[in-house]
Amino acid sequence: MSTPNSYERVELEGLSTSFFLNNRQRFIKNLKEHIVSLPENSYLFLMGGKDLYRYDNDDELFYFIQESNFYYLTGVLEANYYATINLTDASVSLYIPQPTEREKIFLHWETLEQIAEKYKCQTFDLVKLPQEINRLNPKKIYVLNGTNSDSGNKVLTCDYVFPAPYDKLNDIVDHDELIYEILADTRTRKSQEEIDLLKYINQVTVEGHVEAMKKIAKNYKNKIIERDVENYFFGYTRRKLYSRNHPYEHICGCGVDGATLHYINNDQELKDGQLILMDMGALAGGYVSDVTSTVPVNGKFTEKQKQIYDIVLDANKQVQNNAKPGVSWTEMHLLAEKVILTGLQNLGLLQKDYSVDDMVKDRVAYYFMPHGLGHLMGIDVHDAGGYLSFTPERNKEKGLDCLRTARYLEPNMVLSDEPGIYFIPYLLEKGFNDEKVSKYFVQDKIKEYYDFGGVRIEDDILITDDGCVNLTEGLPRTTEEIEKTMSSN
Amino acid sequence: MSTPNSYERVELEGLSTSFFLNNRQRFIKNLKEHIVSLPENSYLFLMGGKDLYRYDNDDELFYFIQESNFYYLTGVLEANYYATINLTDASVSLYIPQPTEREKIFLHWETLEQIAEKYKCQTFDLVKLPQEINRLNPKKIYVLNGTNSDSGNKVLTCDYVFPAPYDKLNDIVDHDELIYEILADTRTRKSQEEIDLLKYINQVTVEGHVEAMKKIAKNYKNKIIERDVENYFFGYTRRKLYSRNHPYEHICGCGVDGATLHYINNDQELKDGQLILMDMGALAGGYVSDVTSTVPVNGKFTEKQKQIYDIVLDANKQVQNNAKPGVSWTEMHLLAEKVILTGLQNLGLLQKDYSVDDMVKDRVAYYFMPHGLGHLMGIDVHDAGGYLSFTPERNKEKGLDCLRTARYLEPNMVLSDEPGIYFIPYLLEKGFNDEKVSKYFVQDKIKEYYDFGGVRIEDDILITDDGCVNLTEGLPRTTEEIEKTMSSN
Numbered sequence: 001m002s003t004p005n006s007y008e009r010v011e012l013e014g015l016s017t018s019f020f021l022n023n024r025q026r027f028i029k030n031l032k033e034h035i036v037s038l039p040e041n042s043y044l045f046l047m048g049g050k051d052l053y054r055y056d057n058d059d060e061l062f063y064f065i066q067e068s069n070f071y072y073l074t075g076v077l078e079a080n081y082y083a084t085i086n087l088t089d090a091s092v093s094l095y096i097p098q099p100t101e102r103e104k105i106f107l108h109w110e111t112l113e114q115i116a117e118k119y120k121c122q123t124f125d126l127v128k129l130p131q132e133i134n135r136l137n138p139k140k141i142y143v144l145n146g147t148n149s150d151s152g153n154k155v156l157t158c159d160y161v162f163p164a165p166y167d168k169l170n171d172i173v174d175h176d177e178l179i180y181e182i183l184a185d186t187r188t189r190k191s192q193e194e195i196d197l198l199k200y201i202n203q204v205t206v207e208g209h210v211e212a213m214k215k216i217a218k219n220y221k222n223k224i225i226e227r228d229v230e231n232y233f234f235g236y237t238r239r240k241l242y243s244r245n246h247p248y249e250h251i252c253g254c255g256v257d258g259a260t261l262h263y264i265n266n267d268q269e270l271k272d273g274q275l276i277l278m279d280m281g282a283l284a285g286g287y288v289s290d291v292t293s294t295v296p297v298n299g300k301f302t303e304k305q306k307q308i309y310d311i312v313l314d315a316n317k318q319v320q321n322n323a324k325p326g327v328s329w330t331e332m333h334l335l336a337e338k339v340i341l342t343g344l345q346n347l348g349l350l351q352k353d354y355s356v357d358d359m360v361k362d363r364v365a366y367y368f369m370p371h372g373l374g375h376l377m378g379i380d381v382h383d384a385g386g387y388l389s390f391t392p393e394r395n396k397e398k399g400l401d402c403l404r405t406a407r408y409l410e411p412n413m414v415l416s417d418e419p420g421i422y423f424i425p426y427l428l429e430k431g432f433n434d435e436k437v438s439k440y441f442v443q444d445k446i447k448e449y450y451d452f453g454g455v456r457i458e459d460d461i462l463i464t465d466d467g468c469v470n471l472t473e474g475l476p477r478t479t480e481e482i483e484k485t486m487s488s489n
Numbered sequence: 490m491s492t493p494n495s496y497e498r499v500e501l502e503g504l505s506t507s508f509f510l511n512n513r514q515r516f517i518k519n520l521k522e523h524i525v526s527l528p529e530n531s532y533l534f535l536m537g538g539k540d541l542y543r544y545d546n547d548d549e550l551f552y553f554i555q556e557s558n559f560y561y562l563t564g565v566l567e568a569n570y571y572a573t574i575n576l577t578d579a580s581v582s583l584y585i586p587q588p589t590e591r592e593k594i595f596l597h598w599e600t601l602e603q604i605a606e607k608y609k610c611q612t613f614d615l616v617k618l619p620q621e622i623n624r625l626n627p628k629k630i631y632v633l634n635g636t637n638s639d640s641g642n643k644v645l646t647c648d649y650v651f652p653a654p655y656d657k658l659n660d661i662v663d664h665d666e667l668i669y670e671i672l673a674d675t676r677t678r679k680s681q682e683e684i685d686l687l688k689y690i691n692q693v694t695v696e697g698h699v700e701a702m703k704k705i706a707k708n709y710k711n712k713i714i715e716r717d718v719e720n721y722f723f724g725y726t727r728r729k730l731y732s733r734n735h736p737y738e739h740i741c742g743c744g745v746d747g748a749t750l751h752y753i754n755n756d757q758e759l760k761d762g763q764l765i766l767m768d769m770g771a772l773a774g775g776y777v778s779d780v781t782s783t784v785p786v787n788g789k790f791t792e793k794q795k796q797i798y799d800i801v802l803d804a805n806k807q808v809q810n811n812a813k814p815g816v817s818w819t820e821m822h823l824l825a826e827k828v829i830l831t832g833l834q835n836l837g838l839l840q841k842d843y844s845v846d847d848m849v850k851d852r853v854a855y856y857f858m859p860h861g862l863g864h865l866m867g868i869d870v871h872d873a874g875g876y877l878s879f880t881p882e883r884n885k886e887k888g889l890d891c892l893r894t895a896r897y898l899e900p901n902m903v904l905s906d907e908p909g910i911y912f913i914p915y916l917l918e919k920g921f922n923d924e925k926v927s928k929y930f931v932q933d934k935i936k937e938y939y940d941f942g943g944v945r946i947e948d949d950i951l952i953t954d955d956g957c958v959n960l961t962e963g964l965p966r967t968t969e970e971i972e973k974t975m976s977s978n
Contacts, residue, residue, distance in 0.1 A: 011716075012714060012716065012756040013756075049544065052541075052550075053640060053642060054554060054869075055538065055556045055557060055642075055644075055645050056557075056636075056637040056640060056642040056643060056644045056645060057557065057637050057639060057640055057642070057869045057870075057871060057873075058637070058639045058640035058642070058871055059736075059737050059869065059870055059871070060737075060738055061541075061550065061551065062550065062551040062734075062735075063738060063753075065543060067544045068544060068545075068546065104915055105750065105859050105913060105915065105916050106749070106750045106751045106859075107749065107750075107751050107752075108746075108749045108751075108752050108753075108754055147545075148545040148546050148547070150546060150547045151542060151545060151546055151547035153542060153544075153545040153546070153547070154545060155544075155545045156544050156545060225501060225731065227500075227501065227731045228728070228731075230733075231724075231727050231728050231731075234727075235720075235724050235727070235728070238720055238723075238724070239717070239720050239724070242714065242716045242717075242720075242756075244719075245551075246551075247548075248548050248549075249549055249552060257597075260595070260596065260597045261594065261595045261596075262595045262596050262597075263596075263597050264552075264597075265597055267501040267502075267731075370594050370595075380543075380546045380548065381546075381548055382546060382547055382548070384546075424594060426593055426594065427594050
């Protein structure tokens with residue numbers, strides 16, 4: 001797979017307007033497939049993200065990130081806009097607050113004409129929004145309404161209230177949750193342009209991970225901190241992508257820290273003989289990667305580390321060998337569980353008297369991997385569309401309830417494939433004391449791993465017509481490849 | 490001035506508990522000076538910052554930053570806490586939400602005992618808050634209430650409502666705005682520990698600016714972007730301080746971008762012959778620096794650039810020569826204006842027929858420096874306490890209305906000293922068309938500077954007993970020093 005280069009300056013120049021026109025057209029097509037009675041002259045009315053400040057003061061909280069649905073459909077990078085999308089021809093109108101005299105002096109601002117040219121759309125002063133929408137004489141004004149299935153948080157709804165004399169427009173505002181669901185569903189299947197962008201981000205992420213691996217091996221004797229490792233990666237991707245924001249809080253956990261799934265302190269010193277788990281992704285053009293490597297601090301796996309690592313790598317690869325359209329993601333999770341259980345049984349950490357199928361049925365793998373196999377990806381790290389009213393619902397069984405989607409795979413979906421084995425004493429003790437599963441564990445053997453930490457191997461995969469491809473290709477993954485990379489300074 | 494080293498690992502290890510005890514004691518002392526009738530057994534009840542998520546999804550918005558007042562008084566770095574401060578003995582109790590079973594597996598969490606030890610205070614499960622506060626039998630429960638004078642935003646108030654059977658506690662909650670004002674006032678005068686920390690952050694900031702200057706000179710021929718310059722600095726300070734957040738959005742503006750006061754795009758290519766204005770500060774231990782350098786992209790000032798630069802540097806230095814306790818900050822602003830107006834008149838940009846005093850009276854400097862001379866600094870870049878009910882009120886005159894404080898200087902205040910000259914065509918044309926001031930401008934001469942951009946020179950200064958010291962000492966400031974630094978790769 002070659003590295004696409006057309007996105008190298010995307011953080012400086014933005015994506016093309018056709019990228020987002022394509023998103024809108026695919027959304028409208030999907031909408032028409034679900035809603036046969038979509039009225040003519042109907043519009044989607046969107047509110048973009050607003051500037052946020054740090055508590056009471058006047059410092060902006062962080063470099064502005066656009067709300068994901070607004071971004072997906074418009075590509076607009078600025079805060080405080082509203083938009084309507086014509087659901088017949090996919091055209092966009094933007095309603096833009098105009099700068100005050102003071103802002104004209106202080107800020108880099110563009111005229112409505114410049115913004116219209118930049119986004120290839122109509123632009124209006126925000127104060128003219130009600131009369132402009134009224135002029136369209138819409139039959140229906142849809143707004144997004146729904147709940148993110150990962151967070152349980154409500155989707156950002158356009159809460160604009162039309163004032164008199166345009167207040168009759170409020171009567172045709174439609175909050176049907178299906179509209180949001182169809183948008184979320186559209187987001188799960190990527191366009192070729194989205195795929196190319198994700199490939200590019202993944203390739204830079206691979207380079208950043210390699211940079212981190214090499215610098216760890218070079219510097220670990222100098223009392224470096226997990227935070228340094230975070231900086232090796234972020235320094236690299238920030239230089240290469242020009243991006244300022246993280247896609248998520250990076251996890252760099254050495255030794256036992258690797259067993260804290262959402263470990264973000266990253267304040268401990270790396271020690272010779274430890275593994276370090278690095279969950280570090282990049283962001284560009286509003287899309288993200290999510291990649292984890294686990295490597296030995298000193299560049300050389302111990303036999304014990306290699307044994308656990310190879311089980312996780314096997315799970316990661318078997319998922320990639322089996323993921324294809326029509327396969328259930330739950331089935332892939334269970335496949336990874338089986339590989340992990342088999343491996344741990346062979347290593348003597350699980351009793352040999354029981355079958356792996358029994359252990360799967362009794363949800364034993366949960367005690368070593370208390371998270372889902374992976375998740376949809378795109379604009380959000382945990383991307384929208386995991387659970388919708390027209391897709392399989394969340395499984396209630398232990399561990400399976402962590403899965404961020406139970407969907408059947410479709411071409412052009414992008415997901416993370418991230419099995420792991422962690423030794424979390426708190427969780428394992430719960431297993432030892434649970435009468436349903438305690439019989440499966442070889443407790444003394446497992447306790448030998450209490451200071452081990454964890455191993456996770458996370459690639460981003462693209463579902464194709466007949467299988468999947470690994471967007472994270474090129475990252476050293478076998479223990480031999482990692483050792484070679486870390487000794488090649 | 491030597492570089493203090495005791496704060497090198499502050500982002501990893503936190504500040505000492507005595508740092509914050511000192512803050513509390515000084516606050517209580519100030520409180521007692523203002524409020525003679527402070528009831529015995531009274532408490533300040535505080536709500537800390539809460540976790541924020543990126544719109545509807547489950548990604549945290551950014552690395553958590555504690556609310557400034559909560560941080561100042563408690564030093565607590567974690568989200569979602571409440572606190573009471575005993576206004577007699579300055580002791581703290583923390584009320585802490587306890588992790589769910591899932592969080593115990595996913596997060597790095599500490600027991601109430603561990604947190605009590607870490608912060609040297611009492612700790613309680615948040616669910617026990619009402620009975621614990623009831624047990625204290627308080628006479629008065631103060632909460633913060635007020636408005637930030639920079640942003641106009643309300644201060645984060647503790648909005649906790651005591652449930653039955655403890656609801657009579659709601660009757661003794663006191664929202665007196667004076668309490669917040671006294672806290673903000675206390676924050677304006679730094680302790681020795683705060684000063685040492687600010688010195689350290691400033692010294693690393695100086696190193697980061699020098700790094701940026703050298704790298705610009707080394708790389709400007711390779712089509713580098715303003716964003717690269719931002720990365721030179723942030724890469725350095727992130728490595729050195731281990732800090733993840735910016736104190737504010739960095740400004741790197743080359744050429745005309747230097748005249749956009751809050752220019753944050755930083756997406757243009759540096760060009761030979763331009764100046765670049767770099768407003769880049771650092772953050773560590775919850776405190777910040779705010780420093781601006783303006784340097785020639787190619788390492789060598791033109792005569793035209795040097796002339797403007799030297800005026801600004803003169804203004805910056807004259808402020809430092811005159812700032813001392815008892816002097817009004819407004820007076821310092823006017824001093825900087827006079828230096829700038831005199832310089833521009835000597836250069837032939839302002840008519841020689843008028844006196845500088847006339848120009849000051851008619852607010853002419855505003856058209857070249859439409860911002861205040863500087864602001865209080867500390868935890869917030871624009872720190873609290875600029876305007877309070879017991880300090881001088883905001884001046885209404887053009888330009889002076891931008892000042893973030895009009896206070897009389899006091900020992901241990903820390904402020905930025907940041908005069909500038911900018912050529913903002915939009916603003917200058919307003920001046921040319923304003924009948925009150927148009928007579929002062931030599932329009933043709935000024936128009937020769939429309940592509941010049943701007944120069945700002947910003948140091949952080951500490952008011953001492955009889956003057957001030959420059960915390961940003963060591964940064965190359967004269968044109969000779971800058972040229973020498975940029976040629977010394």
